Amino acid sequence: MSDLQTPASSPAAGAATSEAPSTATAASNASSAQAAGGRTFLPRNTLLRHLLVLVLCAVGAVILLESTDLGFNAQIGYVAFYAIAAGGLTLLTGLNGQISLGHGALMAVGAYTTALLLDVEEPLPLIVIFLAAVALTSVVGAIVGVAAARLHGPYLAGATLALAVGLPGLALYFRSFLGGEQGLTVSSPDRPDWFVEGIRTLSGNSASGVKWIAYIAVACLLITYFLLANLMRSRVGRTWRAVRDQEVAAELAGINLGTWRVLAFLVSAAAAGLAGAVLALVVRLTAPTAFTIVLSLSLLTAIVIGGLGSLLGALIGSALLVFLPRVLRDAGESLDMDAAQAAEISYVVYGVILVLVMLFAPAGLVGSIRLAWMKQRARRAGARTGG
Amino acid sequence: MAAATVATTLAACGGGDSGGGGGGGDSAENEASDIGITEDSIKLGAHYPLTGVAAPGYSEIPTGVQAYFDFVNANGGVNGRQIEFVYRDDAYNPTNTSQVVNQLVLEDEVFAIMSGLGTPTHNAVTDFLNSEGVPDLFVSSGSRLWDDPEEKPYTFGWQPDYEIEGKIIGQYVAENFPDAKVGLFLQGDDFGEDGSAGARQFLEDQIVAEETYVPGNTDVRPQISALQAAGADFILGFNVPSYTALSQLTALQLGYDPQWFYSNVGSDPVLVGSLLARFSEGAISDASLLDGVLTTEYIPGVDNPDNEWTQLWQRVWEESGQEGELSNYRAYGMSQAYTMVQALQSAGQNPTRDDLVAAVEQAGSEWQGPGFAPFRYSEDKHAGYSGMLVSRLLGEGSEELTPVLVTDNGDAEITEAENEPASPPESGIPDEEPIN
CATH class of the missing domain: 3.40.50.2300 (Response regulator)
Structure with missing residues (x-):
């Protein structure tokens, strides 16, 4: 796990060094607001700027969903739930420097809550169910966070690993209530009429159940990212960064480390809970085999490849999680491999890509681009003053 | 090639039967009668664990299915249509299963899903397949979840539960x-x-x-x-x-x-x-x-090398030229593929998805195949084989201890099977009458 270069365990960012922001978390530090002085068309006010981006992204998402076929719509749903969970995790790991191998299990809490609440004669409105899933997962996350706040690096990884291994087992233990190994099937919520009408007037496409769920997933993603982005750019985000980079300095500045760590875990768990709720709708089943340690590790690889601490990075990493295996598999099949070989090769290539990113772009895709851009700007500024 | 021949020789008669109501008998032309079916091909999809903990053994099943479909295709296919079998890895994770089945149905546009493996995995997709009206035949699991004609009219089990x-x-x-x-x-x-x-x-x-x-x-x-x-x-x-x-x-x-x-x-x-x-x-x-x-x-396997079905599977496996030996998992896949060909034949020349389901319900209990006992398929029952026999393992072979015993769920009595086990047809390919 040390390869992951989590700030807590990497020497460059550990408490013993004053060399603040490490390379690994470069993606989390540069804000678009820091384009101060440079030309920008975006408003200076953070909230306004994020609102504008939100609206643009929403328009873009609708265009994307309506110009692609239903199969692609379905894939977007998968990207969305991975991205929501990865967004929460990147806040925890990239901003606050805590590692979690237990986010898969937290997603299970959200997913089972959703499945159970939907499995009644007259289910509550979807938004209430989602909020309930978020609330319950936040509670679980806060409890884990209290324990996690006292732990560092490998110990924290171990504690959250226990969560990932143990929690899905509850579904087997309380079999009559939680469905056991075969899981709980999730009944798809009905499409409202306004949605069907809206899609017909908008693009003429038929609004199938798959499309409705894709829209729900994307809406959840955008709202989550909007809220997380605001939080990251606020005083709260700065405090988290302070806790991550210099514990002693932060404490001297009056920051209670434990409280802020628990808060980060709580926010991160809330995102995982929503991701689980969306997963339940998209997959239409919650079963313990879906929430193994593999899920938690996938989320970690997504944020590492994308760039720790960056929401855009988390989104890119999640998209890679969904689309890269497909692309690799299709490539393998076009090279005349049989399906089993093609499936195996996709894991190998994925691993190789992860290693390459670690070696050559330890700040992740977004982080590396940002670093390069900042360097260039510094050089240009230097040239201007020098000349 | 074979399909083209059939299409031209049969082109003389019929043709205008565009009612979409399925087979027009032997005299009609092949038509693209539903999603996943064209004049000369028919596309079927499946999901298996090809990687991960469940892969040993189970990942061999699709190679058996593929080998038998290759064999049928080499002999002219079903009603002149070549069977295209697309299977994907789900690593025995329901999240992946729903993803690959979405892809099979929405992007690859398969006519039907067959042989989907695993209880938790397949459970993730039955609702989707039934809401989309995609036949979901011969699930590779003995769970009783697949026998629910009221809620899941498109889903059918295969092995004894x-x-x-x-x-x-x-x-x-x-x-x-x-x-x-x-x-x-x-x-x-x-x-x-x-x-x-x-x-x-x-x-x-x-x-x-x-x-x-x-x-x-x-x-x-x-x-x-x-x-x-x-x-x-x-x-x-x-x-x-x-x-x-x-x-x-x-x-x-x-x-x-x-x-x-x-x-x-x-x-x-x-x-x-x-x-x-x-x-x-x-x-x-x-x-x-x-x-x-x-x-x-409940089906003959490699531990009975003298069984005629095992010999047929051996021949099919050798002709397919794939790597490895015939195994019980490959024999299982071939037996499922055999049943699938029977279903496609019974569904008529130009079947819709609903015709395929009707064919299994109406004709399924009559099909003679590798299984020791008959299927239980009917309009009210979507459960697979009705029985099995008890045997003792000796080395890598086995000896039979009882005749074939058949029964049903609940307190139904256990009786000896009435029919003798069927022999495979000379050609190795079933020949079922269409139901309509």
Whole structure:
């Protein structure tokens, strides 16, 4: 796990060094607001700027969903739930420097809550169910966070690993209530009429159940990212960064480390809970085999490849999680491999890509681009003053 | 090529039958009668664990299915259509299953899904397939979830479900080992639960202990010692192959030597033998530990090399030119593919998805194939094979101990099968009449 270069365990960012922001978390530090002085068309006010981006992204998402076929719509749903969970995790790991191998299990809490609440004669409105899933997962996350706040690096990884291994087992233990190994099937919520009408007037496409769920997933993603982005750019985000980079300095500045760590875990768990709720709708089943340690590790690889601490990075990493295996598999099949070989090769290539990113772009895709851009700007500024 | 010939020779008559209501008999032309079906091809999809913990053994099933479809295609296909079989890896994770099945249905646009493997995995997609009206045939799992014509009209099971297997085993043990103290060794899900429920119909008084394991936990010493402590001298296991190997090794360590009976799922001697070698780090090199173990069979496999079906599968496997040997998992896949070809033939020349479902419901119980017992398909029942026989493992072969026994769920009686097992047709390809 040390390869992951989590700030807590990497020497460059550990408490013993004053060399603040490490390379690994470069993606989390540069804000678009820091384009101060440079030309920008975006408003200076953070909230306004994020609102504008939100609206643009929403328009873009609708265009994307309506110009692609239903199969692609379905894939977007998968990207969305991975991205929501990865967004929460990147806040925890990239901003606050805590590692979690237990986010898969937290997603299970959200997913089972959703499945159970939907499995009644007259289910509550979807938004209430989602909020309930978020609330319950936040509670679980806060409890884990209290324990996690006292732990560092490998110990924290171990504690959250226990969560990932143990929690899905509850579904087997309380079999009559939680469905056991075969899981709980999730009944798809009905499409409202306004949605069907809206899609017909908008693009003429038929609004199938798959499309409705894709829209729900994307809406959840955008709202989550909007809220997380605001939080990251606020005083709260700065405090988290302070806790991550210099514990002693932060404490001297009056920051209670434990409280802020628990808060980060709580926010991160809330995102995982929503991701689980969306997963339940998209997959239409919650079963313990879906929430193994593999899920938690996938989320970690997504944020590492994308760039720790960056929401855009988390989104890119999640998209890679969904689309890269497909692309690799299709490539393998076009090279005349049989399906089993093609499936195996996709894991190998994925691993190789992860290693390459670690070696050559330890700040992740977004982080590396940002670093390069900042360097260039510094050089240009230097040239201007020098000349 | 073959398809083109058929299309031209038959082009003379019919043709205008565009009602979409399915087969117009032999005289009509081939049409693209539904999604996934064209004049000269028919596309079927499936999901299996090709990677991950469940892959050993199960990943061989699609190679068997593919080999048999290749064989049928080389002989002209079904109604002049070549069968295109697309299967994808889900690593036995329901999230992946729903993703790949979405892709198969929405992007690859398959005509039907067949042979989807696993209870939790396939359970993730039955609602979707039924809401989209995609036939979901011959699920590779003995769960009773697939027999629900009211809620899931497009889903059909294939193998005997775990409950009737439990009943047949229970009756055999009660009759042949009336003094045995039976201990149950169960997987902690519906597999163990249904099997136990069936066996208890006959063995309630003889059972002295029931122990369950959680899949994934590889230490079964507590369970096996508890069975030993309860004085069980006959252990009935409803478990997967890796736990057959683990329970054998653990019993060996404990010096415990009861009579073992493993249900069909956990008893493939070749796979268990290789697992034993791996788990014991070479101390045990083959399946010799399994000599004398009792089990059940419902289709002929490689342990019966003289069976005509096994010989057909051997021929099909060799002609397919794929790597590896014929195994019981490949024979399983070929048997499913054989049933699928029967279903496609019964559905008529230009079938819709609903025609395919109707064909299984109406004609399925009449199909003669590799299975020892007939299917239970009807409009009210979507369950697969109705019975099996009890056998004893000897090396990598087996000897039959009972005739084929058939029954149904609940308290239905167990009887001997009326029909003799069928022989494969000369050509190796079924020839079913269309239902309409």
